[in-house]
Amino acid sequence: MRVALIFNPFSYKLHEENLRIVQRYFGLFPPLSLTWVAAIAERAGHEAIIIDARTLRLTPDEVLARLKQWKPDVLGFMMTTYMYRETLDWIRYLRGGLPNVKVVVGGYNLRVYPEESVLAPEIDFGCFNSAYHTVPRLLEELEGGRHFDDVPGLIYKRDGEVVETERGPEPDFNDYPNPARHLLPNELYAEFPTERKNFSVMVTSKGCPKGCVFCEAGRTAYNPRSVETVVDEMQECVDRFGIREIDIFDYEFLIHRKRALGICREMQRRKLDVLWACRARINSVDEELVKEMAAAGCGRIYFGIESGIQEMLDQMNKGITLEQVRETIKLTKRHGIRALGFFLVGSPGETRQSVRQTLKFAKSLNLDYVQFSKMTAKPLTTLWRDLVAETGYDYWREYILGNAEEQALPRPWTELTNDEIDELAYRAYVKFHARPWFLLRHTLQVRSWSEFKRKFFAFLEMMCCQEKKSKAAESFRCYGEDKGKLNWYKKISKWSQPF
Numbered sequence: 001m002r003v004a005l006i007f008n009p010f011s012y013k014l015h016e017e018n019l020r021i022v023q024r025y026f027g028l029f030p031p032l033s034l035t036w037v038a039a040i041a042e043r044a045g046h047e048a049i050i051i052d053a054r055t056l057r058l059t060p061d062e063v064l065a066r067l068k069q070w071k072p073d074v075l076g077f078m079m080t081t082y083m084y085r086e087t088l089d090w091i092r093y094l095r096g097g098l099p100n101v102k103v104v105v106g107g108y109n110l111r112v113y114p115e116e117s118v119l120a121p122e123i124d125f126g127c128f129n130s131a132y133h134t135v136p137r138l139l140e141e142l143e144g145g146r147h148f149d150d151v152p153g154l155i156y157k158r159d160g161e162v163v164e165t166e167r168g169p170e171p172d173f174n175d176y177p178n179p180a181r182h183l184l185p186n187e188l189y190a191e192f193p194t195e196r197k198n199f200s201v202m203v204t205s206k207g208c209p210k211g212c213v214f215c216e217a218g219r220t221a222y223n224p225r226s227v228e229t230v231v232d233e234m235q236e237c238v239d240r241f242g243i244r245e246i247d248i249f250d251y252e253f254l255i256h257r258k259r260a261l262g263i264c265r266e267m268q269r270r271k272l273d274v275l276w277a278c279r280a281r282i283n284s285v286d287e288e289l290v291k292e293m294a295a296a297g298c299g300r301i302y303f304g305i306e307s308g309i310q311e312m313l314d315q316m317n318k319g320i321t322l323e324q325v326r327e328t329i330k331l332t333k334r335h336g337i338r339a340l341g342f343f344l345v346g347s348p349g350e351t352r353q354s355v356r357q358t359l360k361f362a363k364s365l366n367l368d369y370v371q372f373s374k375m376t377a378k379p380l381t382t383l384w385r386d387l388v389a390e391t392g393y394d395y396w397r398e399y400i401l402g403n404a405e406e407q408a409l410p411r412p413w414t415e416l417t418n419d420e421i422d423e424l425a426y427r428a429y430v431k432f433h434a435r436p437w438f439l440l441r442h443t444l445q446v447r448s449w450s451e452f453k454r455k456f457f458a459f460l461e462m463m464c465c466q467e468k469k470s471k472a473a474e475s476f477r478c479y480g481e482d483k484g485k486l487n488w489y490k491k492i493s494k495w496s497q498p499f
Contacts, residue, residue: 001046001139004072005038006063007031008090009054010083014408015395017376019425027191028055029201032249033078033107035179037131043177044136050183053090060090064097072098074142078107079117081379084400088120095122102142106131108216109400112379114155115162116400128164129153132171173206173223178233186241193300193340193369196245196275200237204230204263208251210281211317212304213382214344214375217251227262231270238274245299246276253278254289261289264296275299282320282328294335300368301332305341307354308361315348317382322361329365338368345428346375346421348413355424362432372428374421377409387412 012020031052038048049070053063067075075094077087091103106127110117114128125148127134134153141147148156152168186198205224208217225233237243254260267274277300285301293301305325307313313320332339341362345355362370377383379396388394390412398404408418416424432438 001041001074001143002070002072003038003041003046003048003074003076003139004067004070005031005034005048005050005076006090006094007034007050007052007054007078008083008087009057010086013082014406015376015399016082017373017378018371019374019422019429022371022429025192027194028189029191030055030179030181030184030186030189031078032179032201032203034076035181035184036176037076037106037135038180038183039177040131040135041139042180044139046139048180048183050180052184055185055188060093063090064094067094067098072101074102074104074139076104076106079105079109080107081109081112081396081400084109084117085402088122091120091122104135104138106134108379110155113397113400114164116397118155118157118162119401124156126155127153128155129167130171132176133168170221170223174225174229176225178236181237181241181243186243191247193277193338194245195299198241198243199245199247200241200243201247201249202230202233202237203249204253205250205255208255210252210319211382213316214347214378215251216378216380218382222255224256224259227259227266230263231266231272234267234272234274234276235270238272244274246274248276248278250279252281252284254280254284257284257286257289261292264289264292264298267296268292272297277302279304282324285328285331287331290331290335290337294337298337300338300340302340302342303328303332305362305365306344307347308358309354312347312349312354316344326365329367333366339365340369340371341365341367343370343372343428344375345372345425346411346414346416348375350375350414350416350421352416352420352424355428359428359431362428363435370429370432372425372432374425375411375414377411383413 012023016023018026031050034050038050041048049072051058051063051066053059058066075091075098077091079087087105091105095101095103102124103122104125104127105117105123110126110128114126117123117128118126125138127138130153134151137151138148138154141151148154148158149163149165152166155162155164157163181200186200189199189201190197191199205222207220207222208215209219209222211218234246237246275297278298279302282303282305303325304318306316306318308322310322313322329339329341343358343362345358375383377387384396387410391410395404395407395409399406411418411421414421
C-alpha cells in the first residue's frame with residue numbers, strides 16, 4: 001500500500017493556552033507522530049511519504065497536486081482537539097480530489113473522543129490506541145480480506161453504525177522503530193531558543209505518573225525507551241540527517257534517574273556532538289545529574305514552575321516548594337545550563353496581586369526565558385473533568401462536532417475574567433523580557449544572524465502589539481490601530497517570517 005501522511009497548517013485559536021504572539025514564534029516542529037506512523041508502515045513493507053504542508057507553506061492545491069502525482073491508497077492525518085476543524089477541512093478538500101483513497105486519522109483527539117472523531121463521512125477509519133499494532137493490521141486488511149473487526153484499536157463506520165474494536169495490547173515503546181525523519185525537510189525546523197541547525201525533536205518516554213491538575217498526561221503509565229535505543233536514535237539524527245540540536249519532548253525526562261544518567265553517560269562515551277534540551281520537574285534535579293547532563297551537551301532545561309505562591313502550587317498538586325525552585329535554578333545555572341521557566345496565569349485562586357507576586361518571583365530566579373501561559377481546562381485534565389461535572393457541558397466535544405463557536409473556556413476557579421488573564425499574561429511577558437540587563441545579556445549570547453533575527457522580531461512585536469480580544473480578530477492591534485503604524489507592523493511581520 002502507498003500511504004501519504006499530511007500535516008496541515010493551522011491558525012491561532014481563542015481556546016489556546018498561549019498568547020497569539022507567543023504561538024506565532026513558538027517554533028516549527030517536525031510532526032513526530034506522523035514520522036512514527038510512516039516508520040511503522042515502512043517496516044511492514046508499505047511505501048510512505050509525509051507532506052509537511054505547514055513547514056513548507058503549501059496550499060491545499062499544491063498538496064493535492066503532489067498527491068495526484070504520487071497516487072496514494074491511504075491518506076493519514078493527525079487530529080488534535082484544538083485543530084480538529086482545520087484538519088477536517090483539509091481532509092474534505094483532499095478527499096474531494098482523490099475520491100478513491102481511504103482516510104485514516106489518529107492522534108490526541110482520538111484518545112478523548114474516538115466516536116465523534118470519525119463521524120464525518122470523509123473519514124473512514126480512526127486509530128484510537130497506538131499505531132504500532134493498528135496501522136500494519138489495517139493496511140493488511142485493506143490489501144486483502146477487509147476484516148476490519150480483527151484490527152485492534154480501530155474505530156470505523158459499518159452500515160451507518162460506529163464500530164470500535166478491541167483496544168489490543170499496549171505496545172512497549174522500546175519496540176517502536178526510529179521516526180522516519182528521512183521523509184522530512186529537517187533543515188527547516190527550529191524553535192525559539194534554537195542555536196544550531198539542523199534541529200529536531202525526540203520523545204524518549206510516554207506518560208507521567210505525577211498528578212498536576214492542568215496536565216493531560218497526569219497519572220498515565222510511564223513507558224520509556226531504553227538507554228541504548230534513545231542514544232542510537234540520537235546517533236542516527238547526527239550521522240544521517242546532520243542534526244546538531246535536539247529538544248526532548250518527554251513530559252518529564254528525568255523521572256527515572258538511573259535511565260537519565262545512563263543516557264548522558266552513553267552520549268559522552270560516543271562523543272555525540274549535539275546540543276539538547278529537555279523538560280524536568282524541579283525536584284528531579286540533583287548535583288550529579290546536572291553535571292552529567294552538562295557534560296553530555298544539555299544546553300537548556302525547561303522547568304514547570306507555574307507560580308510564585310506556595311499555596312497555589314499546592315492547589316495544582318505540583319509537589320514542589322519555592323525554596324526547591326530557587327535551589328534547582330541556581331544549581332542548573334552553576335553548571336552552565338540555561339534554565340527556562342513555565343508559569344501559569346489564571347490558576348485556582350489567582351488575583352492580580354498573585355500574578356504580580358509570581359512575576360517578581362520569576363525575575364528573582366535569573367531564568368534565561370520564561371513562558372506565561374493561561375491556565376486552561378484541556379481535555380483529559382483534572383480541570384476539564386471538574387468543569388464538565390460542574391457545568392454539565394463539554395465544550396471540546398461540542399467544538400469538534402461543530403456545535404460550539406470557538407471561544408476561550410470559562411475559568412470558574414478564579415475571579416479574573418478571560419480578558420484580564422490575557423492582559424496579565426501579556427504584561428508579565430513584557431515586564432520580564434524588557435529589562436535592560438536581560439536584553440543586553442541575551443544579545444551578547446546570540447550565535448547567528450538567523451537566531452538574532454528571530455529573537456529581535458519576536459521582541460519587537462511583543463513590545464509594540466497587543467492582541468485583539470474578539471473572535472473576529474485575525475491580526476494584532478498595534479498602538480490603538482493607528483493606520484500608519486499598523487501598515488508598519490504588517491511590513492515587519494512580512495520581513496520576519498519567524499516560523
